Amino acid sequence: MHSPTAPDATAMAVTDGTVVWLGQDSVGRALHPDAEVVELDGAFVAPAFVDAHVHATSAGLLLTGLDLTGCASRAELLDAVRAAPGSLVWGHGWDETRWPDQRPPTRAELDRAAGGARVYLSRVDVHSALVSTSLVELAPGAREADGWSDTGPLTRAAHHHVRGAAKDALPVEQRRAAQRAFLRHAASKGIAAVHECAGPDISGRDDLADLLALADGPEVVPYWGSLEHVDLPVRGLAGDLFVDGALGSRTAALSHPYHDRPDTSGALYLDAEAVAAHLVACTEAGLQAGFHVIGDAAVAAVVEGFERAAAAVGVPALAARRHRLEHLEMVTPEQAAKLGSWGVVASVQPLFDAEWGGPEGMYAQRLGVARGTALNPFAHLAAAGVVLAFGSDAPVTAVDPWAAVRAAVHHRTDGLGISPRAAFNAHTRGGWRAAGVDDGVTGTLQPGAPATYAVWDAGQLEVAAPDSRVQRWSTDPRSRVPALPALDGPAPTCLRTVLRGRTIYERE
Structure with missing residues (x-):
């Protein structure tokens, strides 16, 4: 059990969804003789x-629809489209940087494979997409919009037009089924809460309303990525409120051109003035603000926006709202120090570095090795006092919390990773703090904390006692080992996920 108040505890008791006691199993049985006892047989609890950071519908469609993450070539992608049933083919996950010729299909090639079907295939970063001509016909504004291409992937505003058309063509029940599939999948990974980063250009109001109506899985913390309010109970006007785009699609805003495309420096969608205005408005309204920000030019605009906002409302008021930044990949130690002083939360994705970091990865292709190996500096952010909250940005990377913890520890660039304990905290307590829950106990296991925990198969660990139990009891072999489960071996298997005392997942 992750309990600073009882590091040697081997059992806990829960009443009405709250942890009420931790200690030794034998003592717990004496104190709670009528407790329901659940046998764990050597499992551990955390x-x-x-x-x-998730996008539930898109991530669910990856589970229920066309998964292109394993395509190793353009030909494989086109074969997958040919085999896909239905008049609307929604796929995700292609990454041309891993293909032999590093070239995505042309629209003509996609049309031949589609056979007249409407096709929307988002790139792995979801900032560009391959689309069929029949889908473009449903989004006439795309041809005149920024980011239009007659032959290749669509980006920027043109992408938003066709994505909106694809969303509108998606049957409502298919959308809801995708959401349910995603939430079930998240719970099976030991996840009890997800932050849905919705918005008018991402998913839409009805999509978010449907997601919030689902009540039998992980808690959904909703964000709306827009400068404008929405008539839903969102946590803040934050999440994917785009200051820029993504590196893979070359739309992240850079201070110097892309290494592999010197004719472009990306796209800046909001400047420092707009960032400051949004921060001031949200701070004065008692709301959490936030932005999607990746490139160094975008980070510079955000930092300047925070400086202007701090001058307008004062640092205490600004810091009290715990405004958040999504991704924050190209940030310097000096900028991190400023963000820490303003109480900023960094909602970051360690699997980005695992997927695209290092001297041979996509970041180095796009930015050159010097710039491309300095991204996602978790150590600098943590040292500056920035609250770290880990996520997947699903469907961009897999929902795999143990892999994310491992990636944050074993960063591809020496000196940028953090300790196992800090990484685990960022993926548990950090997520609650990012959502404004900072009571000192939520996200831990100690008396007074919500009984929100996961039970894990500890087959690769030394078992603390042969009669390991939980009940609202739970035993924890980790109390007998110096650290978290080995991050270099097989990941633990989730046996049960519990949200405030209610089981939301149980492995059969």
Whole structure:
């Protein structure tokens, strides 16, 4: 159990969804003789994970629809489209940087494979997409919009037009089924809460309303990525409120051109003035603000926006709102120090570095090795006092919390990773803090904390006692070992996920 108040505890008791006691199993049985006891047979218990950045419908469609993440070539992608049933083919996950010729299909090639079907295939970063001509016909504004291409992937505003058309063509029940599939999948990974980063250009109001109506899985913390309010109970006007785009699609805003495309420096959608205005408005309204920010030019605009906002409302008021930044990949130690002083939360994705970091990865292709190996500096952010909250950005990377913890520890660039304990905290307590829950106990296991935890198969660990139990009891072999489960071996298997005393997942 992750309990600073009882590091040697081997059992806990829960009443009405709250942890009421921790200690030794024998003592617990004497104190709670009528407790329901659940046998764990050597499993261990820890606070449940929080995924601080997801897109539930898109991630669910990856589970229920066309998964292109394993395509190793353009030909494989086109074969997958040919085999896909239905008049609307929604796929995700292609990454041309891993293909032999590093070229995505042309629209003509996609049309031949589609056979007249409407096709929307988002790139792995979801900032560009391959689309069929029949889908473009449903989005006439795309041809005149920024980011239009007659032959290749669509980006920027043109992408938003066709994505909106694809969303509108998606049957409502298919959308809801995708959401349910995603939430079930998240719970099976030991996740008890997800931060849904919705918005008018991402998913839409009805999509978010349907998601919030689902009540039998992980808690959904909703964000709306817009400068404008929405008539839903969102946590803040934050999440994917785009200051820029993504590196893979070359739309992240850079201070110097892309290494592999010197004719472009990306796209800046909001400047420092707009950032400051949004921060001031949200601070004065008692709301959490936030932005999607990746490139160094975008980070510079955000930092300047925070400086202007601090001058307008004062640092205490600004810091009290715990405004958040999504991704925050190209940030310097000096900028991190400023963000820490303003109480900023960094909602970051360690699997980005695992997927695209290092001297041979996509970041280095796009930015050159010097710039491309300095991204996602978790150590600098943590040292500056920035609250770290880990997530997947599903469907961009897999919902795999233990892999994310491992990636944060074993960063591809020496000196940028953090300790196992800090990484685990960022994926548990950090997610609750990012959502404004900072009571000192949520996200831990100690008396007074919500009983939100996951039970894990500890087959690779030394078992503390042969009669390991939980009940609202739970035993924890980790109390007998110096650290978290080995991050270099097989990941633990989730046996049960519990949210405030209610089981939301149980492995059969």
